[in-house]
Amino acid sequence: MTAVQQSTPAGGLMPVSRRVMNLSTFLSQAAARLPDEPALIIDGQTTDWKTLEQRVQALARAFLAAGLVKGDRILTHSPNCRELIEVMLATFRIGGIWVPTNFRITPGEVEYLAQSAGVSAFICHAGFPDHAQLAKNLLGLKLAASIEPTPERADTACTSDTPGINGLIGQHLDVSAALPAARVDYDDPCWFFFTSGTTGKPKAAVLTHGQMAFVLTNHLCDLMPGTTHHDRSLVVAPLSHGAGIHFLTQLVRGACTLFSTNVRFSPEAAWATIERHRVSNFFTVPTILKLMIEHESVDRYNHDTLRYIIYAGAPMYRADQKQALEKLGPILVQYFGLGEVTGNITVLPPCDHSADDQAMTRLGSCGYARTGMEISIQDADGNRLPPDQTGEICVCGPAVFAGYYNNPEANRKSFRDGWFRTGDIGYQDAQGYLYITGRESDMYISGGSNIYPREIEEKILAAGLIKEVCVLGVPDPVWGEIGVMVGVLKDGVQWDQYAFQAWLDANIARYKHPRRFVIWPELPKSGYGKVTKKIVYQELLNQGALSQP
The missing domain is CATH 3.40.50.12780 (ANL, N-terminal domain)
Known part of the structure; x- marks a missing residue:
């Protein structure tokens, strides 16, 4: 399944299998070393490492019982909750590939991701019934399941043919024998990390067990040296993306992770x-x-x-x-x-x-x-x-x-x-x-000059009048492209375009000046909290702000 083939070893050595540790083994190690220490604190409720390991093993058994095997892709559409983490780790445990989505995207976007990834399981939070209906249209599914964020409400929103994750876990919790993690090699995929799709359709970047072991080691070395099980880590972003990688670094050291299931x-x-x-x-x-x-x-x-x-x-x-x-x-x-x-x-x-x-x-x-x-x-x-x-x-x-x-x-x-x-x-x-x-994709060419918006945005923010800004190039019949500035004023500031133009004249080369100015109460953001030029451009189109003066 590896998308880019590695070169053949040189020096006359025979190629050998590069077996590596399955990422789910980090959980087994933490549970053995720190069984009663807190692993997760979610909405004030604590799950210790031993309990988390037991639940992940039970869910992995449920996946195997459903016919899921190594290499199967398991899509998960859910906001942050304990079950999201359990699905991720159980997927790794059986050698499957986790396919998380941004819970804010539309059913149509989720369907595209599911089909392009060729998923074998579709797990959807019960709060997204329209997304859950997609499972009926996906060919070759071995499992469709629902996530309920609290065990006491495990299957209240699930139909008879759509089991809840907590119900699946409950069916296998009484098995005492440990479930060994699936054997994996360095290049075996573990995660389809979809790009944000700032240009064109999102693409699935293939992350592997060997690569991710290096990444987690690197994060601990370069970003947060000295992390131990005495540390506590707060999640303030979706676990389906970068925050999920950060969670895994805490897992490696047995540090507790805290978050709220409130999406606001x-x-x-x-x-x-x-x-x-x-x-x-x-x-x-x-x-x-x-x-x-x-x-x-x-x-x-x-x-x-x-x-x-x-x-x-x-x-x-x-x-x-x-x-x-x-x-x-x-x-x-x-x-x-x-x-x-x-x-x-x-x-x-x-x-x-x-x-x-x-x-x-x-x-x-x-x-x-x-x-x-x-x-x-x-x-x-x-x-x-x-x-x-x-x-x-x-x-x-x-x-x-x-x-x-x-x-x-x-x-x-x-x-x-x-x-x-x-x-x-x-x-x-x-x-x-x-x-x-x-x-490279943000650069625009106006009158033959290459213009990079970030330089202009930095200077505009330094002026002290605007707290959020986005500069982007839009088509123009005379100049080819011109810059449009979309800004959010600081509290108490009154917009004066003529005064602002005078400031531009004194601080930024004239050929780099935005030619149009739009003031909004806030900038639209992606599901991961980013301001992207694609989203701002679409909103300008929706508001008719790009029509010719």
């Missing part, structure tokens, strides 16, 4: 949980961290136990970074990386963060290469560029995924001479620190 994020509830449970780390995206820092409750709760706040997934503008550092101290950790490399390209540790622009010697950098990874800045022909020259950011190393599932054209475009091409544009300085100047 509350900054105050997050700060209250951090104080009550003495949380030491969490993973987030810049937009969520910005919400937390700007909420007045940040000053009412104690957060001194926090050692690492890891942010990634989108650029964090300097103005927001400084505010977070001033509120929380030097505990920010930035990493840069795509889903295809599960975040493992660069790290900017706490020592390289500062609220003082003079002390921030690497201002604007997203850090240096992660342990075991190599970065190459390349021109259009694949030639490596020297320091301080801008080109495409390419990467190689054990964190790079196996390729896109069933998509040879995407694989052909994404790999060159063994390098994974990120599609991001940037440069490295002489010391190896990386600076991202934009996404």
Whole structure:
């Protein structure tokens, strides 16, 4: 199933099977070492490691009883809940492939993901009945099941032919013999990590057991060194994506993970949980961290136990970074990386963060290469560029995924001479620190000049009038493309386009100026809390804001 074939070993050695540890073994190890320690605290309810291991083993037996086998794809459509984690780990246990979706996407989008992945099981949260109906249209399903987030309501929303996950677990909990994890090799897939689909249809990045073992080791080494079972980790993002990877790093060390099943994020509830449970780390995206820092409750709760706040997934503008550092101290950790490399390209540790622009010697950098990874800045022909020259950011190393599932054209475009091409544009300085100047697909050409929106957005935020901004290129009959700025004003600020234009004239080269300005009460965000230009562009179209003046 591996999408990109590995080269044959050199030196006359015979190829050998590269057996690796099944990722679900991390749970068995934690349960053996720390049976009565808390594994999960969800809505205030605690599950210890021994209980979690027993439930995952029971669910794995239920999967096997349904005919699921190694290599089968198990789609899961659900917001954060204990059963989501149990499905993931039980899937790994039998050697299956977890196919999680963003619970905010439409039934039609879920159907596309299910069909493109060729799923054998369809597990849907009972709160999404329209999505659950898709199971009737999927050929070759061995199992369709429903998730109920609390055991006492296990099957209240399930039909007779759609069992509940808690019911399936209950049928096999009394089996005393341990269920061995399925044998897996390095390149055996464990997770179809769907891209966000900012251009075209989402693609399934194939993550493997061997790759993920490296990723988890790397996260613990570079992002949160010293993590032990005494740590507590808060989840503030969907476990179907980057937060799920972060959960697995806590699992490796036996650290407890906390979260709420409420799909509406509350900054105050997050700060209250951090104080009550003495949380030491969490993973987030810049937009969520910005919400937390700007909420007045940040000053009412104690957060001194926090050692690492890891942010990634989108650029964090300097103005927001400084505010977070001033509120929380030097505990920010930035990493840069795509889903295809599960975040493992660069790290900017706490020592390289500062609220003082003079002390921030690497201002604007997203850090240096992660342990075991190599970065190459390349021109259009694949030639490596020297320091301080801008080109495409390419990467190689054990964190790079196996390729896109069933998509040879995407694989052909994404790999060159063994390098994974990120599609991001940037440069490295002489010391190896990386600076991202934009996404290749975000760049627009106006009057023959290449314009990268991020540079403009950074400067606009630094002016102090606007708290959220998105600059994107749109078609124009005269210039080819022009820039449109969509912004959200800070509280109490009145919009004065003429004054703002005067500020632009004094601070940004005229050819880079946005030609149109749109002010909204807030920017639309993806299901993972990101502001994407695709979503903003679609909303501009919906509002008729792109018609010719």
